[in-house]
Amino acid sequence: MPVLVMKFGGTSVATLDRIRRAAKRVGVEVAKGYDVIVIVSAMSGETNKLVGYVNETSPLFDAREYDAIVSSGENVTAGLMALTLQEMDVPARSWQGWQVPVKTTSAHASARIEEIPTDNINAKFGEGMKVAVVAGFQGFSPEGRITTLGRGGSDTTAVAFAAAFGAERCDIYTDVDGVYTTDPRICDKARKLDRISFEEMLELASLGAKVLQTRSVELAMRYKVKLRVLSSFEEQSDEAGTLVCDEEDIMESNVVAGVAYSRDEAKLTLVSVADRPGIAAAIFVPLAEAGVNVDMIIQNISEEGRTDMTFSCPTDQVKRAEQALMARKDAGDINFHGLDVDEGVAKVSIVGIGMRSHAGVASKMFQVLADEGINIKVITTSEIKVSVLVERKYMELAVQALHDAFELEKA
Ligand code: ADP
Numbered sequence: 001m002p003v004l005v006m007k008f009g010g011t012s013v014a015t016l017d018r019i020r021r022a023a024k025r026v027g028v029e030v031a032k033g034y035d036v037i038v039i040v041s042a043m044s045g046e047t048n049k050l051v052g053y054v055n056e057t058s059p060l061f062d063a064r065e066y067d068a069i070v071s072s073g074e075n076v077t078a079g080l081m082a083l084t085l086q087e088m089d090v091p092a093r094s095w096q097g098w099q100v101p102v103k104t105t106s107a108h109a110s111a112r113i114e115e116i117p118t119d120n121i122n123a124k125f126g127e128g129m130k131v132a133v134v135a136g137f138q139g140f141s142p143e144g145r146i147t148t149l150g151r152g153g154s155d156t157t158a159v160a161f162a163a164a165f166g167a168e169r170c171d172i173y174t175d176v177d178g179v180y181t182t183d184p185r186i187c188d189k190a191r192k193l194d195r196i197s198f199e200e201m202l203e204l205a206s207l208g209a210k211v212l213q214t215r216s217v218e219l220a221m222r223y224k225v226k227l228r229v230l231s232s233f234e235e236q237s238d239e240a241g242t243l244v245c246d247e248e249d250i251m252e253s254n255v256v257a258g259v260a261y262s263r264d265e266a267k268l269t270l271v272s273v274a275d276r277p278g279i280a281a282a283i284f285v286p287l288a289e290a291g292v293n294v295d296m297i298i299q300n301i302s303e304e305g306r307t308d309m310t311f312s313c314p315t316d317q318v319k320r321a322e323q324a325l326m327a328r329k330d331a332g333d334i335n336f337h338g339l340d341v342d343e344g345v346a347k348v349s350i351v352g353i354g355m356r357s358h359a360g361v362a363s364k365m366f367q368v369l370a371d372e373g374i375n376i377k378v379i380t381t382s383e384i385k386v387s388v389l390v391e392r393k394y395m396e397l398a399v400q401a402l403h404d405a406f407e408l409e410k411a
Pocket residue numbers: 008009010011012041152173174175176178179180181182183184185204208209210211212258
């Protein structure tokens with residue numbers, strides 16, 4: 001039987017009623033002759049609640065226990081989805097990550113999937129089971145501990161299962177009807193795209209568009225998984241939603257394909273560090289070891305052998321960063337005069353493969369922001385994106401102004 005993977009995100013399984021709706025959709029695909037692997041998220045709000053419990057109990061938590069706790073939301077939905085399908089006379093059972101087992105690295109809270117054995121689930125399909133419901137977001141480490149794949153990780157579970165089982169398609173059901181030129185929740189002119197290239201989707205996701213987890217796009221690109229994003233709330237046809245595909249399969253596209261933002265960024269500046277060989281390593285190696293995901297970095301001009309070093313990271317990693325840097329200061333490994341922390345910034349980015357062949361895109365972006373009176377604090381660029389850090393209160397204005405200026409509402 002051909003296999004289909006269907007993933008339902010948090011809002012799509014937020015209530016028993018919505019689980020029933022989702023199960024009905026699964027039933028439609030089973031009736032077409034598919035063996036279906038359903039990947040479920042925790043009910044909307046559950047994971048945030050669990051993360052809140054962890055932070056309240058232990059601000060610099062042991063990530064192994066964090067995973068034990070935050071992975072549990074998905075277990076509930078998987079069981080409920082299997083029961084709902086059984087009530088509809090669809091043969092189904094649930095699997096938690098360790099039961100498959102979804103083998104991952106030991107990088108707790110951001111583990112990577114290494115292998116998904118298919119024999120266990122395939123044997124059940126062979127016995128007449130029609131739907132395998134798998135708890136998303138979670139896996140099992142070589143040390144035998146429960147791991148999680150990072151926030152939004154159920155998308156990655158879904159694509160990894162699609163690759164492992166050679167699924168005909170991986171459908172990501174969510175609360176919007178596809179991938180838009182920007183988040184439709186903050187820009188009402190956002191336009192739904194029928195297709196988007198893997199490269200652009202990868203950039204948008206890694207720059208904050210949470211509609212797909214970055215790693216899921218990477219996997220889909222590598223294993224050539226046919227990946228589609230669509231709404232769990234609307235009636236669907238086979239052409240619904242947005243197809244994430246190769247660049248060659250897209251007829252025309254704008255120079256800028258989309259605008260992404262990441263709201264909870266922080267900017268940290270080490271004031272007056274010694275400008276000597278090895279100083280960047282002395283700063284960033286301990287940060288990496290403390291699990292801080294450093295994003296943008298700038299080193300300023302040095303005066304009298306001293307310089308300021310600025311970097312950005314997610315706001316929820318600021319405590320870890322401060323702790324790691326102060327420990328090295330106390331140990332005498334890095335000498336700096338002060339640590340400035342600005343937790344009120346956001347990152348806004350424009351993305352498009354057209355930038356490879358068009359000049360002037362970055363300068364236009366800077367002009368648009370200047371015209372709105374928005375100060376740019378840090379800039380980074382790559383071949384197909386430009387990102388800036390701005391004060392958080394200007395984030396939505398920046399997104400809307402850029403969406404207008406690059407005429408993204410027009411195809
Ligand atoms: P799920 O719980 O189904 O995984 P998420 O909340 O993780 O859903 O992702 C869907 C959300 O992503 C949408 O509600 C939307 O606000 C947001 N989003 C951000 N950027 C985009 C974009 N470019 N296109 C579509 N949705 C986007």
